[in-house]
Amino acid sequence: MARIPIGPEFTNDAPVGTAIGEVPPRREPVKVPTHRYISPAWADLEMTHVWPRAWQLACTVDHVPSPGDWFEYTVGNLSVLVVRGDDGRLRGFQNVCRHRGNVLCTGSGSGLTELRCPYHRWSWTLDGKLREVPSRRGFGALRNDDYPLFPVQVGTWGPLVFVNLDPEAEPLDDYLEAIPGLLEWARLEEYVCAYDLTVPLPCNWKTLIEAFSETYHVQGIHREMLPSCDDVNSVNRLYGRHGSLHQPYGVPSPRLRNGATDQEIWDSIIVTQGARYGQDSENPGACPPVPDGGSVRDVLEGLIRDATSAKGLDLSGFDQAQMLDLFQFNLFPNITVIVMCDSITVLRARPGPTPDDALMDLLHLDRRPPGADRDRPVQATIAAEDASLNLVFDQDLSNLQRAQRGLHQPGLDHIVLSREEMRIINLHRNLEEFIGVDELSPEAVAEIQALRSQPPAIGPTPH
Structure with missing residues (x-):
């Protein structure tokens, strides 16, 4: 049949x-x-x-439970940092220094008060704002607002944390379609x-x-x-x-x-x-x-x-x-x-x-x-x-x-x-x-x- x-x-x-x-x-x-x-x-x-x-699963909320926690998600040659900010909010950033392209953090950890590049020590706040540029004078007119970290969309479904590098991508709730409703x-x-x-x-x-x-x-x-x-x-x-x-x-x-x-x-x-x-x-x-x-x-x-x-x-x-x-x-x-x-x-x-x-x-x-x-x-x-x-x-x-x-x-x-x-x-x-x-x-x-x-x-x- x-x-x-x-x-x-x-x-x-x-x-x-x-x-x-x-x-x-x-x-x-x-x-x-x-x-x-x-x-x-x-x-x-x-x-x-x-x-x-595409929206992708990066980690769970248990990987980044407290302010200052971070987790690096990699896929191919792409790297995303998921960071729990001082305000308790989850944020995502492309894992790259705006100075010379060095990777900022690898793996996962806790206790961060800033995101500092280990190469030349540029640093950003946990919400991605440029904080410090050593020997700033040599760069001329360099404004902090012009060099934030590149944001990545972050969304959660239950304990699962998703990221999307495309700033124009639809929200996670729309991307997941009917699935969350089926599992209420x-x-x-x-x-x-x-x-x-x-x-x-x-x-x-x-x-x-x-x-x-x-x-x-x-x-x-x-x-x-x-x-x-x-x-x-x-x-x-x-x-x-x-x-x-x-x-x-x-x-x-x-x-x-x-x-x-x-x-x-x-x-x-x-x-x-x-x-x-x-x-x-x-x-x-x-x-x-x-x-x-x-x-x-x-x-x-x-x-x-x-x-x-x-x-x-x-x-x-x-x-x-x-x-x-x-x-x-x-x-x-x-x-x-x-x-x-x-x-x-x-x-x-x-x-x-x-x-x-x-x-x-x-x-x-x-x-x-x-x-x-x-x-x-x-x-x-x-x-x-x-x-x-x-x-x-x-x-x-x-x-x-x-x-x-x-x-x-x-x-x-x-x-x-x-x-x-x-x-x-x-x-x-x-x-x-x-x-x-x-x-x-x-x-x-x-x-x-x-x-x-x-x-x-x-x-x-x-x-």
């Missing part, structure tokens, strides 16, 4: 003819040229047209960043972020998830530049012809997410009794409620889906935000020194009770071979270390994408719009525009 998307919301198993306004079945796969992943010329186009103009129920302000890890990888930044933009690969490298994850009926949506996924847990994938027993569902969820339920992932044990007329989802919901309540969290207003399921948001160009009731994982992909290199940043946030301390996150860079978090992530990481090599083979001039990879197609359509080229087929362009043209549903979380 053919599969079709329905409006801006579609499930991978929706049969043709089931909805008014459906997009006609695609005649052939969407093709994306492989040069976008390996060509220095294409990387230069991205560096010129995308990274200086989650109370993002209660999450605190615990750690911020960077892992260099031998792949293009798009190869990296696309691995976290579809569930088609679950049957390939995450087969342990199939008894406890419906990767087929997961709801995908497109919102202009961005996309989302609602993935239910505690139910088997339809790819398993005979389904899964309660024990098989239990084994799968504990092997892949055991720590979340306070269980030993290597020894799942017997499935707890399932209530009459209920399901394993009821058992899992009870475990999560007990665990979050023990931490002082009041999630009594959350329904079962909000307690158990994964809500994923792909924000153009380079981040995936995975929201669960007790934690948020943000994965960011940044371009490396060549098209075959990328930096994978993992920011993990835990929900904390109201009034809890907001500790500064632990920051570290870890080699790929030393990075290990859990079974599923480690499988993704292992695959990413070999995902790039095949793109260089001379016989492969394009990759092919299905509807299950619609969020990847949307990424490439947005890249084309930013760069000003059009290499996708007219049919693919029309389909993605149709999916993005419907007003998004905003309100209670989908079930």
